[in-house]
Amino acid sequence: MHRTTQLTLAAALLASFAFAPTAFAGEPNGQDLYKTYCKSCHAAGSAHGEYTPMTLIQDQWERFYKEKYAAKHATAQMPDGRKVLEAITPEMLAKIRKFSVDHAADSEQPMTCGK
Numbered sequence: 001m002h003r004t005t006q007l008t009l010a011a012a013l014l015a016s017f018a019f020a021p022t023a024f025a026g027e028p029n030g031q032d033l034y035k036t037y038c039k040s041c042h043a044a045g046s047a048h049g050e051y052t053p054m055t056l057i058q059d060q061w062e063r064f065y066k067e068k069y070a071a072k073h074a075t076a077q078m079p080d081g082r083k084v085l086e087a088i089t090p091e092m093l094a095k096i097r098k099f100s101v102d103h104a105a106d107s108e109q110p111m112t113c114g115k
């Protein structure tokens with residue numbers, strides 16, 4: 001390999017490292033994840049039903065995550081073809097769960113998942 005090519009590659013590599021922190025800055029929170037993942041199938045008018053945090057009360061959300069989520073989404077696929085149960089990792093689901101329970105219909109701050 002030519003020395004200039006090596007230098008160019010090294011510079012490109014350094015540049016990509018330099019940009020990485022920016023790309024990962026701002027860890028998505030529960031609301032971001034709910035909007036991106038859940039809402040893609042549960043927006044208003046969806047054939048799968050419209051669900052926002054305030055659609056259910058806290059007990060119903062807890063029961064949903066404990067007893068229904070896995071079974072109801074066993075075969076569901078994201079628009080990019082990944083299985084819902086794989087695309088949404090346990091860490092992501094924990095954030096989504098907290099967001100939906102914290103903003104359920106009977107919570108102190110009922111919420112839809114935003115615009």
Ligand code: HEC
Pocket residue numbers: 034037038039040041042048049051064068072073076077078079084088096100
């Ligand atoms: C790829 C599409 C898809 C995604 C993404 C998705 N769902 Fe679903 N969801 C479904 C389907 C399909 C059903 C089953 C509907 C039925 O039973 O007719 C369902 C059912 C539900 C139900 C109703 C369960 C019941 O009691 O019958 C709730 C609540 C729900 N989803 C919440 C969520 C939440 C929260 C997320 C995000 C973590 C999510 N869904 C992500 C497709 C999806």
